[in-house]
Amino acid sequence: MELMQASVQDRGGVITQEDPDRVTIRTRLPAGVLDVAQLRGLGDIAERYGAPHLHLTTRQAIELPHLEAARIVEIARDLEANGTPVGAEKHEVVNVVACPGTDRCKLANIETIDLAREIDGRFFGRDMPVKVRISIAGCPNGCNNALLNEIGIIGRIRPVRTPGLCTGCGTCVEYCPEQAVTIRNGVSVLDESRCDLCGLCIKSCPYRLIQSADRHYQILVGGMSGRHPTVGRELILVDTPEKVIGVVEKVIYWIYRRARARRLLGQQLDEMGFDDLKQRLAGEFGPAQAP
Structure with missing residues (x-):
């Protein structure tokens, strides 16, 4: 048990707090996606071990704060069973x-x-x-x-314009955030030096005349x-x-x-x-x- 305790304690997702008897545990949630049952499970685990609330991190993970450091092994087992295991935070590859x-x-x-x-x-x-x-x-x-x-x-x-079919309506000009599109001689013209390849003009064309490539x-x-x-x-x-x-x-x-x-x-x-x-x-x- 002591070896297991040390192993879990060393994981990056176990974050020591100012109170040495308390830790925050960060979960592993790639892309921040979890199903409803896992979300309920996190709530149940938080209540079971006395976490007063959950915290959504900027890296799309969920943290359980103010947990008893002495119960890390139990908590880690329950999180693993829930499909939301202990995550990462140290010098390692962290939550994607x-x-x-x-x-x-x-x-x-x-x-x-x-x-x-x-x-x-x-x-x-x-x-x-x-x-x-x-x-x-x-x-x-x-x-x-x-x-x-x-x-x-x-x-x-x-974006690739269809030659000879542009109506010059200007919709793509209005939508382009980079001001890379202008209307010249009744057709849209793309300044490729300004285009950031977002594809917004493709989606905005009401006549579907701008193709993707x-x-x-x-x-x-x-x-x-x-x-x-x-x-x-x-x-x-x-x-x-x-x-x-x-x-x-x-x-x-x-x-x-x-x-x-x-x-x-x-x-x-x-x-x-x-x-x-x-x-x-x-x-x-x-x-x-x-x-």
Whole structure:
């Protein structure tokens, strides 16, 4: 029992509080999705062990605060049985975040939930020299701040105009948040240097004259939030979920081998050889069609 207690205590999802006899337990919920029975189960576990409330975290997990440290093993067993096991928080791969994606969102360009679960199943909880946060956004709106994660994945799509059929109604102009579309000589014209490949003009065209092409995943590395927010650097564009998982695996291994502890990943990309990694992955996975 003492060995098991120590093992559970060391998990990243067990967070010590100011009161040394109390802990907060963070759960593992890839993409923040759980079924109704699991949600009820968390409420039951919270009541059973005296948690006064539940806390929704910014990384789509649920925390049970103010629990007795002496009962960690019992609580962990009940959480495991509920399908909401103890999560991660230390220098490891933590809860994978995702927006609703094409399952629910009208703006999404890619499926996100199953991809998040697959990435979670392969990499969650791996010990790392630095914390590795992964976020998947279905479109460049980036509602879950994929740009500010150690690994960010963003779904993008290229709009293609149908020659000779545009009515010049201007709907796509009104919808484009980047002001990348204008009407010239009665037809819409796209300034590709301003387009962020969100696909909103495709969805807005009332006559369905803007087609979609080159659906792909933009993968960025080294984003930082917190004290010094920094956008991650583009690593590669790939065109399938399988390639996304392959790239993520390579990046995680690269971080494990090259990163130094006590510094954020985004602070050490150059000395880790980011450009070499970028070139190597481009050769291995092949670039998706770039803008």
